[in-house]
Amino acid sequence: DADVTQTPRNRITKTGKRIMLECSQTKGHDRMYWYRQDPGLGLRLIYYSFDVKDINKGEISDGYSVSRQAQAKFSLSLESAIPNQTALYFCATSFYGTGELFFGEGSRLTVL
Amino acid sequence: QQQVKQSPQSLIVQKGGISIINCAYENTAFDYFPWYQQFPGKGPALLIAIRPDVSEKKEGRFTISFNKSAKQFSLHIMDSQPGDSATYFCAASMHNNAGNMLTFGGGTRLMVKP
Numbered sequence: 001d002a003d004v005t006q007t008p009r010n011r012i013t014k015t016g017k018r019i020m021l022e023c024s025q026t027k028g029h030d031r032m033y034w035y036r037q038d039p040g041l042g043l044r045l046i047y048y049s050f051d052v053k054d055i056n057k058g059e060i061s062d063g064y065s066v067s068r069q070a071q072a073k074f075s076l077s078l079e080s081a082i083p084n085q086t087a088l089y090f091c092a093t094s095f096y097g098t099g100e101l102f103f104g105e106g107s108r109l110t111v112l
Numbered sequence: 113q114q115q116v117k118q119s120p121q122s123l124i125v126q127k128g129g130i131s132i133i134n135c136a137y138e139n140t141a142f143d144y145f146p147w148y149q150q151f152p153g154k155g156p157a158l159l160i161a162i163r164p165d166v167s168e169k170k171e172g173r174f175t176i177s178f179n180k181s182a183k184q185f186s187l188h189i190m191d192s193q194p195g196d197s198a199t200y201f202c203a204a205s206m207h208n209n210a211g212n213m214l215t216f217g218g219g220t221r222l223m224v225k226p
Contacts, residue, residue: 004155040121042201042216043156090155099144099205101214103155 003027004104006091012110019078021107023091030096032074034058034066037088037106046089049074050096081111115139116204118217125224131189133220135202140183142204146214147176147187150199159200160187192224 004025013019023032034046045058047066055066063085065077078085088108092101118135125131135145146161162169162176162185169176175188189196202217 040218042116042118042218044216045213048213092155099146099161099214100158101148101156103157105153105155 004091004093004102006089006104006107008107009105010108012112013081014112015082017081017111019081019109021076021089021091021109023074023076023104025072025091025093025102027093027095027102028071029093029102030071031094032068033092033094033101034064034074034076035090035092035103036060037090043090046076078109081109083111085109086111115215116202116217118202118220120220121218122221123223125189125192125222127192127194127224127226129192129224131187131192131196131222131224133187133200133202133222134184135186135204135217136182136184137204138183139204139206139215141206142215144205145176145178145185146203146205147174148201148203148216150201150219152198156199156201189222192222194224194226197222197224 007022031050033048035043044060046064048056049068052068067075088106090106091104094101115138147159148156149159150156160171160174164180173190178185200220203214205214
């Protein structure tokens, strides 16, 4: 089983719909992140959380919100999806004091 | 603006050749420079990393060269193999109160032809 699990892996939705992407981890890491991947733009940070009561905006947080339901769970929501949010989304975890990120396998979102 | 610029965006190399991917950064406070490797349908995974107190780090066929004065670092893949075909991301971070937050380059899609 994967250490960082994302659901759903693929989702097609329509403009204006609310979408939630979920992430759970069994690594025991305290830090969790949501990244967005677009061709040529690399990985851009949306939100990050250093523990259950800590939520921080990243580089591109507009149009997104997150919830850290437990140390192991971090969900990303698009309240009203728009076509330019079509992208590959990654959840990642890390342990305090180390620079290494551990990524899930990604959630491909298409907004029509 | 991108704080870490990566080139080329795509690269085709023959089996056995050397693959070279370059990155340049702006922020002199960066003190950790990792490379991530991503296979299709998978998330990125740490490949190799370097800190600025050394100019080169080698792990098997993979080498990072670091030029602090030029604010550049590069990944060299020696004896490239078809199994190395993947997307590679350079990144940089600095240790501060927010922890080691990584800034990624735009990625390079490498194809190694048999």
